[in-house]
């Protein structure tokens with residue numbers, strides 16, 4: 001058990017005595033919340049102290065998430081952020097819809113300014129209120145937070161040190177995670193010439209736990225379709241993030257998201273024109289150098305496979321270079337590295353643990 005004051009400071013914070021840091025999960029009845037609970041169930045440094053759901057308030061965790069039976073006995077959902085704070089969390093993971101998340105974070109932060117928060121929504125990833133309105137369809141409830149610099153973008157592999165010092169972390173979008181890990185080495189080494197073409201296929205869990213016409217099983221199984229063509233909300237997040245390692249933010253990034261006939265995973269394909277004269281060795285060196293110390297990025301030959309990363313925190317990447325073009329493929333679990341397990345990776349750093357703590361689960365054969 002810890003007191004909130006034990007969390008002042010950054011990398012050196014440790015739980016007091018034999019206790020664990022206390023984590024609350026807001027929106028714990030949804031897919032991201034459930035996945036966060038799954039990853040925290042056996043974590044050696046964190047214990048879940050509270051969970052919220054407006055519609056399931058008063059119910060036990062296992063009544064809503066039967067797959068978690070036996071892990072959270074005695075823990076019941078509460079409805080409000082105020083009730084969540086009464087469970088004395090050191091940190092809260094917010095798995096809430098965008099727009100509501102920013103308002104929720106504001107409440108948490110006003111009541112308990114020392115609280116560490118990891119936001120899984122898109123509400124704290126951008127730096128511009130107009131961009132937010134254009135891509136999320138409404139005014140940001142607290143636009144002042146976008147330019148404040150208080151929220152650190154939680155692509156762990158890129159921002160390890162800043163995340164370790166952060167109180168507030170904006171977890172990346174799932175498509176953005178798959179694309180950024182594929183593009184980061186090339187952007188950092190100035191190996192992106194011209195527009196980037198980005199095709200990415202996601203599973204149905206990407207749209208959350210509520211059944212919708214587009215995620216209904218008969219509509220989705222056995223079918224593939226594109227959506228939000230050249231208009232996905234993760235593109236500005238990708239451009240902003242890569243501009244921080246030297247890519248021109250105005251560079252054209254052409255994304256075609258696709259919905260695939262499976263529940264979990266994102267398979268990303270990037271087509272990148274290389275500067276004239278770039279050889280394959282330069283491209284491979286860029287990836288090897290970028291990810292030499294990245295325990296969750298695995299370079300593969302030929303192609304990554306979704307089946308090998310499902311239920312893990314891994315991002316598998318493969319690169320092919322021919323005729324001045326690099327084709328970069330990546331595979332992640334959208335609910336894992338694209339969401340909940342990356343949130344735990346960030347929480348690990350924020351509380352002074354090794355980033356792999358509780359996360360080194362191998363993939364499985366399909």
Ligand SMILES: NC(=O)c1ccc[n+]([C@@H]2O[C@H](COP(=O)([O-])OP(=O)(O)OC[C@H]3O[C@@H](n4cnc5c(N)ncnc54)[C@H](OP(=O)(O)O)[C@@H]3O)[C@@H](O)[C@H]2O)c1
Nearest residue numbers: 027029030031032054055095096097098100121206208209
């Ligand atoms: N699914 C993915 O692959 C993925 C990946 C990365 C990031 N994200 C982002 O992560 C967030 C959560 O996604 P998800 O897939 O877990 O969504 P979800 O399955 O729909 O779950 C949303 C949760 O938020 C609660 N909620 C809904 N409206 C609320 C409100 N106004 N105030 C408070 N709680 C509310 C819901 O429970 P109650 O209605 O009972 O309160 C539910 O527990 C979203 O912002 C999403 O964009 C999703």
